[in-house]
Amino acid sequence: MTAAPIDIAGAEGPSLKAHCGGIDFRNPVMTASGTFGYGKEFDGLFPLSSLGGLVTKGISPQPRFGNPAPRICETASGMLNSIGLENVGVEGFATVKLPFLRTCGTKVLVNFFGTTFDEYVDCGERLGKLEGVDGLEMNVSCPNIKAGGIEFGREPKVLGDLVRACRKVIAKPLWVKLTPNTSDIVALARACAENGADAVSVINTITGMAIDAITRRPRLATIFGGLSGPAIKPIALRMVYQIHRARLGIPICGIGGIQSGLDAVEFFLAGASTVQVGTQNFIDPASAERIVREVEEFCRQNAISDLRELVGTLKTKP
Amino acid sequence: MAQNGSKGVKESPKRKMRYFEARIIENRALGNGYFVLRMGGCDSLAQSRPGQFIMLRGDWGRDPLLPRPVSLLSVAPDGRADLLAKAIGRGTRLLEMASPGTRVAVLGPLGNAFPEPTPGSLDLLVAGGVGLPPLFMQAELASRRGMVDRCEIIYGGRTSRDLVLLGEMRGMGLSTCLATEDGSVGRRGRVTAELEARIDHHLAANRHQKLRVFACGPREMLWAVARIAEPHAIECFLSMEEQMACGIGVCLGCAIPARSRPFRYACSDGPVFLASDLVIPPTAGHPAEGTP
Numbered sequence: 001m002t003a004a005p006i007d008i009a010g011a012e013g014p015s016l017k018a019h020c021g022g023i024d025f026r027n028p029v030m031t032a033s034g035t036f037g038y039g040k041e042f043d044g045l046f047p048l049s050s051l052g053g054l055v056t057k058g059i060s061p062q063p064r065f066g067n068p069a070p071r072i073c074e075t076a077s078g079m080l081n082s083i084g085l086e087n088v089g090v091e092g093f094a095t096v097k098l099p100f101l102r103t104c105g106t107k108v109l110v111n112f113f114g115t116t117f118d119e120y121v122d123c124g125e126r127l128g129k130l131e132g133v134d135g136l137e138m139n140v141s142c143p144n145i146k147a148g149g150i151e152f153g154r155e156p157k158v159l160g161d162l163v164r165a166c167r168k169v170i171a172k173p174l175w176v177k178l179t180p181n182t183s184d185i186v187a188l189a190r191a192c193a194e195n196g197a198d199a200v201s202v203i204n205t206i207t208g209m210a211i212d213a214i215t216r217r218p219r220l221a222t223i224f225g226g227l228s229g230p231a232i233k234p235i236a237l238r239m240v241y242q243i244h245r246a247r248l249g250i251p252i253c254g255i256g257g258i259q260s261g262l263d264a265v266e267f268f269l270a271g272a273s274t275v276q277v278g279t280q281n282f283i284d285p286a287s288a289e290r291i292v293r294e295v296e297e298f299c300r301q302n303a304i305s306d307l308r309e310l311v312g313t314l315k316t317k318p
Numbered sequence: 319m320a321q322n323g324s325k326g327v328k329e330s331p332k333r334k335m336r337y338f339e340a341r342i343i344e345n346r347a348l349g350n351g352y353f354v355l356r357m358g359g360c361d362s363l364a365q366s367r368p369g370q371f372i373m374l375r376g377d378w379g380r381d382p383l384l385p386r387p388v389s390l391l392s393v394a395p396d397g398r399a400d401l402l403a404k405a406i407g408r409g410t411r412l413l414e415m416a417s418p419g420t421r422v423a424v425l426g427p428l429g430n431a432f433p434e435p436t437p438g439s440l441d442l443l444v445a446g447g448v449g450l451p452p453l454f455m456q457a458e459l460a461s462r463r464g465m466v467d468r469c470e471i472i473y474g475g476r477t478s479r480d481l482v483l484l485g486e487m488r489g490m491g492l493s494t495c496l497a498t499e500d501g502s503v504g505r506r507g508r509v510t511a512e513l514e515a516r517i518d519h520h521l522a523a524n525r526h527q528k529l530r531v532f533a534c535g536p537r538e539m540l541w542a543v544a545r546i547a548e549p550h551a552i553e554c555f556l557s558m559e560e561q562m563a564c565g566i567g568v569c570l571g572c573a574i575p576a577r578s579r580p581f582r583y584a585c586s587d588g589p590v591f592l593a594s595d596l597v598i599p600p601t602a603g604h605p606a607e608g609t610p
Contacts (some may be wrong), residue, residue: 037568065580072571077380282563
């Protein structure tokens, strides 16, 4: 008779529990806005209850129908999109999409946006009152029409004002998804921290473009689009780490090119306490569940009993 | 653009799609870049209908990144599924080189289908080049149900080398009307000229006969087909292609301008659409263009 193998992480296995931005998660793996629809599209591919949480498509006060095609194009290890923030609007979300989400067994964050300051506040207030919504994620990568189309999220002052106004009317956890199209990501995160945001999601897509040399035309109808996928992971890691290193006291949800459990672990080391899987949901629609398992396996293999031990433990000294 | 209220918002229907690993069991080159991939282990595609598609991805690392939408050519109860493709881009070139035993990830069946064959209609199946698969599958369905005389295929390409699987289609007993731009086989000119001739022929033979047109091929061809069918009040169904990342209505990449709402989605509303619901550009696809 041989002795039973000793499980260093304990019989229960490692704890993957995460606390981020005012929400307790079963595990730190979520799915990112715009890559997971309203959840139901993936129902039957894997149990959504295996996720830490999901973030819905961005919701605006009224429904929007989006941009002309072509809206997406593949690039080297990535893709560009210019969907145009198409969504069902607050009322459509509340009446048609939310009933399923209430039963899906995972935390639900609703991504939201407006095209004016008042729309943001109105949209956040209405969504924040809905039963079954665990938190809100503010998308600040929309053009501010009154400010000449510059994204709301690019100027720390504008962003801070917007966060403060939304905070006043939203009692639920409020996260802000930062744009990487900036020269100072820490200033943006600071504006969020100082104005009452509970967490920052880092990063949204990076503005880019692609050209068809044969037709001499842009590959997207809107010329510019947002780059996502593994191509952007190094930039996302850098920004997560910069924010973590600045010790702003605001938790970070890491996003950008995560394809595996090891990718997720890199984000935890850089300082993220949760992560979101985005474009990978298109490449392999069951991958978010696999990534949860791979994170757990990493913890087992490295004798980590609690995932929270990993967060922000990047070794930078020789 | 914004619209008021939640009117028209529908919960996504429950799908019968499955996500699974299949194995390539045969890769048959047809010349000129065309090839038929036969996959095994596709039992969950056995009930697929003509027009439906799959998202397919090989073990390609990170480049190309996205799975490829591919129309089904034929499915069988034993788990076999055939695809027809032409090596054009990087994804299809990789598939062209895939050897038997290669494992691929499959999500499907996806999308809607052409209407079923019925004894009361004569269906004109219009295929342009690599747009053949859903029409081939429709003919196969009609043949299996003993209604192959209720359809005919009108198939066009640049040259005779772009017309493939003719033996298989004739073997079903399917009437084949061909057109090539260089005149190397069939009518010299575009497939749309042949379609006009076939419509005239059928209406001359029986003015009261119910005709339907089902088409798949290049976008300009589809618009031309719709413009030919419309004045005759012939019901016209088009299978549309558009760039897509997910195949399940999530990425919203495959938007197609429509009449019933600003956009419809090739993956989740289609790929088969009634031509009358699509916004057909007024200047596009003159049917006589390129014909003698």
